[in-house]
Amino acid sequence: MKKILKSMAGMVLATTLAVGAQAATLKVAYDSDPVSLDPHEQLSGGTLQMSHLLFDPLVRWDKDMNFEPRLATKWERKDDLTMRFHLRKGVKFHSGNDFTAKDVKWTFDRLRSSPDYKAIFEAFAELKVIDDYTIDLVTKKPFPLVLNNATYIFPMDSEFYTGDDDKGQPKDRLVKHAGSFASRNASGTGPYIVERRQQGVRTDYKRFADYWDKQSPGNVETITLTPIKEGPTRVAALLAGDVDFIFPVPPNDHNRIDRASNSELVVLPGTRVITLQLNQERVEAFKDKRVRQAINYAINNKGIVDRVMRGFATAAGQQGPKGYAGYVEGLKPQYDLEKARQLMKEAGYEKGFSITMLAPNNRYVNDARIAQAAASMLAKINIKVDLKTIPKAQYWPEFDLRSADILMIGWHSDTEDSANFTEYLTACTDESTGWGQYNSGNYCNHKVDDMVRSANQETDLAKRAAILQDVERTLYEEAAYVPLHWQNLAWGAGKGVQAESVVNVMNFPYLGDLVVTQ
């Protein structure tokens, strides 16, 4: 019944749209530009935004974090190690070539040679072509995140990328620091093709006439994408009507966009968590759980969200946001100054101590101000903080050296999964597996690592979620680090741009499905 209603609603929507749905032009301004037209060159928001325009994934996330079929129409689990995907028939690449299983295989093999994507596809043994429209993804061990990873498989036109370019280099060459054929040319199955591109200045996209998804209500014929770095300029361009769609909107400008008659603000809770790590190798006191807890109690996450972030964030008590497998409803942010002082006293640090703290000043929303707020909060339990904030370009080398007592780090899970946070941020540092690569707190609990390892092989998703929730609980009780908040996401849209229906928490708006009314 629900389904019928839904499809009826869809029909009504489609007819109303057919009346007003004329080909529209959309001018978009983001804060950054994809580095290349090659979807495998860099794993970044910009690249993924571009991939959803030029290419199409096997499956993609919908608004409720479920999987939506794209180039794969259905999938089923064959056994513990194998997931079978049925591919869409009659799909054309921009070059005119037909899309088949061999393109998926070609893309998969190329992905595994990409430095940026290698780690994501580590769990896979191979991709087997069964017939032209069927493939099997085979993992080395039972692996629960096959579909999550399938959202990264954007099939490329294997024929188009075969052969040598005019410089005598193979067309499928994948390099970061020198131009390649694939970084300048693209043929995917996506809703748009690149018409003109001036890197860093402007890219023009035109709707692909043979796009397979005729059901899509999208009516945007051409897209002009201009990267506008400065927040105020981006906002001004929207308010002046020079662009129709912007991201991100700086917190200070939310009201202006909301109030203006020709624009609207779309806000979603984000999935990037901002945390502070307490370096136990450098500070003896941080080895004491009571001190770590005291710090957690002393920092007022909610206050930072209200005052520094102007409400544009969700205070966090754990790593993964709501909607993720490991999310535990009960783990609220802790704030109790009395309790914090009490814990410091118990640990024998009533008089406090002095530490250093390092944070970036242009990486996360209001990062430097968050760090200042946290530092002043720690002063209340007699911890004197010597805070330094530096640009991100200089920050990462310092972070790798773990060169301060408290370091700030934000993390978004590439797999939209809870385990990813622990693997990078709170697992024991292990250079051979890469676990704990960003664990500058040097927190190490082998029990937690084992739990995550077993979760990564648990294909029963309910059981798996239970394990990951246990992980969050343990980290919370141990005060392994200081969770601050999840950054929200905000887009600004001009009149008639129905942005709300195409934006998502991963921040790759499905512009192919965007409807613009005049």
Add this chain to the structure above:
Amino acid sequence: MLLFLFRRLVQGLAVMFVISLISFSIQDNLGDPLREMVGQSVSEAERQALREEMGLNDPFLVQYGRFMSKAVRGDLGTSYFFKEPALQVIMDKLPATLELVFGATLLIVFISVPSGVYCAIRPNSWLTRLILGVSILGISIPVFLTAIFCIYLFSIELGWLPSYGRGELVSVFGLWDSGFFTKDGILHLVLPCFALASIMLPLFIRLIRSEMVEALHTEYVKFAKAKGLRKVRVYFVHALKNTMLPVLTVGGVQIGTMVAYTILTESVFQWPGMGFLFLEAVHRVDTPLIVAYLIVVGGIFVIVNTLVDILYGLINPTVNLARTAQ
């Protein structure tokens, strides 16, 4: 004259050498370029391998030697972000910046000369007080605030002028894309040019005014007036000509400053020129592009200063170029 030019060339080359050495040696402190090129979850081992492949692990002298041996052949390296020769990338953006500087210079000339002269001739009128008052304000407001205010007033509130970018361009003889030949292009030029000019305008108005006041008190101006020459001729030919010498010198020095200020103006207006390019390159730790930019801008400074000296010699033949160069 030839001797002067030759000396200037040698000096220029020495300056370029020092710039290349300095900019090359600071690049290690700018950050890790790999961090901007790879995703966050890429392992340290992968990054090391890439660093090795790109020659970033070589000792300083090896890297510098490699750079210099290519540089003398006109190759200043390849930009990490644009993946094209850095010099090429900069040259592609040069016209946009030159047009901005040119537009700003026009504004400065056409506003500062008449208002400076007016203020000198009518020192007590209300308009003079207004001009001088506004110019004090102009000196004390930073350029990006002026720019943001202009955007707010003229783009958002009034909707007269576009807020960012260069607009419609026309290719001139296939050499460069210019915004000076379309209405849209010119509209896009107005605000950035004004914002850029706003830093220099007060300075030039005041300079021209004070030089002019001085000139008006000289004997020959008094004599010219007494002879009954038309006032316009006295002011604009006799007096103004002699106020222009110091103005020209200051102007030459200020062109360099203006190129530097294009960085701010371009980033506020998303103007696709060299200054904006440089700022982005710093953010992205695109070291080859940063080094190339510093060298190119250094070159522009050297050339402009040489031209100013030559012009100076032409206007005032009593200046001996060869001697001043010693």
